Amino acid sequence: MSAVRGFLVSEFEARVAQAQALMAADGLDLLLLTTEPEVRYFSGFLTQFWQSPTRPWFLLVPRSGKPVAVIPSIGAAAMERTWIDDIRTWPSPCPEDEGLSLLADTITELGGDKPVIGVPSGPESHLRLPLADYAALRASLPDATFRDDAGIHRRLRMIKSEAEIDKIRTACQMVSGVFEDWQSWLSVGMSERKVFRDFKIACMTAGADDVSYLVGGAGLGGYGDIISPPSDRKMTDGDVLILDTGTMHDGYFCDFDRNFAIGTPSAAVRSAYTTAYAATDAALAAARPGATCADLFRAMADVLEAGGAQVGDVGRxxxxxxxxLTEWPSITATDRTVLEPGMVLTLEPGLEFAPGKMMVHEENIVIGQDGAELLTRRASQELPVVH
Known part of the structure; x- marks a missing residue:
């Protein structure tokens, strides 16, 4: 597992060069980026300050040359520690002009009088500034063309570099160890809230940077709701517990779950666990370059349906x-995205094995030249039992 933090400058140079080649092919003069992952992908700007919605942040990628940051002055020192050297700032908050005039001037300087500006606009994208400000920006640049970025940002991020994969692998291996050591933080009689708290502490102790996502819960005979906050209900014999975590290392997530029986599980619970596990095996065998996300869905769905599950309305x-935590693509029945080496995916088969009772299993993989490599350490083939 890598202890190296951040990336070499060559990593960012390669990302920008790939983007610029695609921009030239698609007739774009600039990319306008406004969200945390978009800005970070091309700059390396990593901070939790994005959790504040007060200030907008902008990064412009021109058709040639390095990106230019147009950001609130509070972020200048952090941005200066990246490879970006053209950093333009304004004092913020300033609702009367929240960086818009500075951004418009920079766009004109980099893109000319009639720039064609690409903005990520497809599924799973959003614009991180007020709609009124976006309208004002467009009005201030009447000769500019704002259009979709032709999926450039999404295409680039979908294929990870070896350095990116190593960060995800580190997160996966770290949390795999925490799950495997469940006897140190999990026991009968604990409340859901304490389980969640102790699991997060164990991950942080193991070296995680943050455990920003943790969902799950316990239910008698199986769980149903796995996205609500944990309760003070104490786990008892016959419960099934799931913990699904997005734990971060150096700006990259793992995302996988593990299931536990509290006391002796029923035959139905054991069977559901076996079915979900077998569905994951089927996807691992099918996950290779040239296959599609729909192929992975079908491989898992066939096993789930053979086990008595209905998968028509489970989504992905x-x-x-x-x-x-979640990125493009989705493993659905209709997603024809072709798998390529460097794609990192979750395999997450789930089934309802009784009314209101679910079993979900999740692993993380990377697509290699010859097939899938597990980034997580595989869950136990038998459902772990907590006595």
């Missing part, structure tokens, strides 16, 4: 993973 059975 996995997704992309990286700088964000």
């Amino acid at each position: 059975l996995g997704h992309g993973l990286g700088m964000q």
Whole structure:
């Protein structure tokens, strides 16, 4: 596992060069980026200050040359520690002009009088500034063309570099160890809230940077709701517990779950666990370059359906993973995204094995030249039992 933090400048140079080649092919003069992962991908600007919604942040990628940051002055020192050297700031908050005039001037300087500006606009994207400010920006640049970025940002981020994969692998291995050491933080009679708290502490103790995502819960005979906050209900014999975590290392996530029986599990619970495990095996065998996300969905769905599950309305059975907890693509019946080496995915088969009772299993993989490599350490083939 890598202890190296951040990336070499050559990593960012390669990202920008790839983007610029695609921009030239698609007729774009600039990319306008406004969200945390977009800005970080091309700059290396890593901070939790994005959790404050007060200030907008902008990064412009021109068709040639290095990106230019247009950011609130409070972020100048942190941005100066990246490879970006053209950093333009304004004192913020300033609702009367929250960086818009500075941004417009920079766009004109970099893109000319009639720039064609690409903005990520497809699924799973958003614009991180007020709609009124976006309208004002466009009005201040009447000869500019604002259009979709042709999926450039999404295409680049979908294929991870070896350095990116190593960060995700580190997160996966770290949390795999915490799950495997469950006897040190999990026991009968604990409340859901304490389980969540102790698991997060164990991950942080193991070296995680943050455990910003943890969902799950316990239910008698199986769980149903796995996204609500944990309660003070104490786990008892017959419960099934799931913990699904997005733990971060150096700006990259793992995202996988583990299941535990509290006391002796029923035959139905054991069977559901076996089915979900077998569905993951089927996806691991199918995950290779040239296959599609729909192929992975079908491989898992066939096993789940053979086990008595209905998968028509479950949504997806996995997704992309990286700088964000969930990324493009989705493993659905209709997603024809072709798998390529360097894609990092979750495999997440789930089934309802009784009314209101679910079993979900999740692992993280990277697509290699010859097939899938597990980034997580595989869950126990038998459902762990907590006595």
